[in-house]
Amino acid sequence: MSHKRIPKRKAALAAGSVAALGAAALLLPNANASQSHSDDATPKTFKATDVTDVASQLASQLGDTFAGSYYDAGKQQLVINVVGNDSNVVNQIEKAGAVANEVHNSTSTLKAAAKTLKADATIPGTAWAVDPKTNEIRVTADSTVTGTKWDTLTSTVKGLGSDVATVKKSTGTFKTFVDGGDAIFGGGARCSLGFNVTASDGSPAFLTAGHCGVAAAQWSDAQNGAPIATVDQATFPGNGDFSLVKYDDPNTQTNSAVNVGNGQSVEITQAADAAVGQQVFRMGSTTGLHDGNVTGLDATVNYPEGTVTGLIQTDVCAEPGDSGGSLFTQDGSAIGLTSGGSGDCTAGGETFFQPVTTALAAVGATLGTSDAGAGGAADPSASAGASDPAGAGDQSGGAVDPSASASASDPTGDAGDQSGAGADDGSGLVTATP
Structure with missing residues (x-):
């Protein structure tokens, strides 16, 4: 079934959500894997x-x-x-x-260690999260952490005790990725629409990154275009990186779907918490569709603008123009909003995401729309590309088949410069450092 074309505004506003399980099956094989039931002593298989x-x-x-x-x-x-x-x-x-x-390490031990890091090593350019696979806190420092800053960080980590935390150096810099899937523009910044939602008062709205919400009060679906939405709430830095933006026209019809290129979209049916080790997909206007894995939860990132807590850490690549965009799973679950990190889709790196469940609870919104617009299933015969009339461009960075899409699975990859504005290719994110 081919994707039903919708007017430019509707297409632009749908990009950060997800529509049609047919597309989910195309994007994500094994989407129908189910939990098996066997003897109690035999491990079960789970989605x-x-x-x-x-x-x-x-x-x-x-x-x-x-x-x-x-x-x-x-x-x-x-x-x-x-x-x-x-x-x-x-x-x-x-x-x-x-x-x-x-x-060896208990949860209380790791929490106490994280508290010590916060008190003694809150240095711009550092980040940390618990890695349950190694049962340690994984600390990362970017290229700006040198001299006495580096000495303070390493001595703090060493003081936590043996096998409690490890520290590694990244050659890039931690910064927010101001760009997006279906691009949105405001105050000279370019960001990405994350997921369409219904606000607590029943009005149509969308979620995007908080650093986008504090960069500009009004947003447009076209560069230098008339505003179509106004920021209602924004959190950044602090306990998250998310904002709720309400459409100015209360009759705006939006889709609960993510635009994956070539007129195809993937239906988002629920919001879900991330799990370390699970495969996730990110859609961005700069780099297209990319996949990777969740590597940490409740991550703390010390951006130049301030500290942000409670983020999801992944090895999915991202570049400027990807901020605010959609992180989702093979079964059409909304997982996160692109925040920032270091690296690019050539060398790899770390990327952090705001959990969608936390953002929804904080702003009092509900995932999806009260009156969803048109959103058809993806055509399995179609190749990835940006046919969205909201501003199509080069989509070579992301293929619809995750086995063919670029994936930054090397968390130690060198990080590139994340500054600058990304080009609008209609994939759903936006870039431009505020």
């Missing part, structure tokens, strides 16, 4: 979006012995870290279909 609920339940049951969890994508299994080798704890984990993994 990535199912593991957060199971992990949360086990965390409440296991108390202090619970030390984090992650998703083994290869085996489709949920791994639960535990401190100690209590057979009763292991039995509870296995009964839930998960795999028990004994580790």
Whole structure:
């Protein structure tokens, strides 16, 4: 089935959402993988979006012995870290279909270490998050952290104790990616529409990055165009990087879909929490469609503008023009909004995302629209490209088939300069440092 063309404004406003499970199947093979039920002692297979609920339940049951969890994508299994080798704890984990993994550091130990980092090493150009796969805090420093700053960081990490945290150097710089999927423009900045939502008062709105929301009060779907939406709430820096932007026309019709190029869109049916180890997809106007994996949760990033907490860390690449854009999964779940990071889609790097679930709760909005506009299923025979009339351009950076799309899976890749404005190719994000 071909994607039904919608007027320019509607197309521009739909880009950050996701429409049609047919497209999800095309984008993301194994989208219909389901949880299998077998003997209690045999690990079950899970979809990535199912593991957060199971992990949360086990965390409440296991108390202090619970030390984090992650998703083994290869085996489709949920791994639960535990401190100690209590057979009763292991039995509870296995009964839930998960795999028990004994580790050294408890959750309280890692939280205390993160608190120390915040107090003693909040240095612009640094970031940290717990890596449950290694049971350590992974600290990253960009190229600006040198001299006494580097000495302070490394001594703080060393003081946390053996095997509690590791630190690595990135050659790029941490900064926000001001650009987007379906491009939006405001105050000289270019950002990306993330996901269409319904505000608490029932009016149509969308989510984008908070640093976009503080850069300009009004936004347009065309460069130098008339404003179509006004910022209602914005958080940045601080406890997140998100903003709610309401359409000026209360009768605006929008899609709950992400534009993946060539007139194709992928339906977004729910908001979901991220799980370490799960595969995710990012759509951006600068670089197109790219995939990678979640590597950390509740990440702290010290941008030049200030510290942002509670972010998702990934090895998905991004470049200027990708800020505010959509992070989603193979089953059409909205996961995050592009915030920033270091690197590019040639060398790789780290990219951080605002969790959608947290943003929705904070602004009181609901994912999707109360009166969704047209949104057809993707044509499986169509190749990736930007046929969106909102401003199509080179879409070579992202193929519809994730096996063919560029993926920055090397978290140690050199980081490139993230400044400057990206070109509008209609993929759904925006760039230009405010």
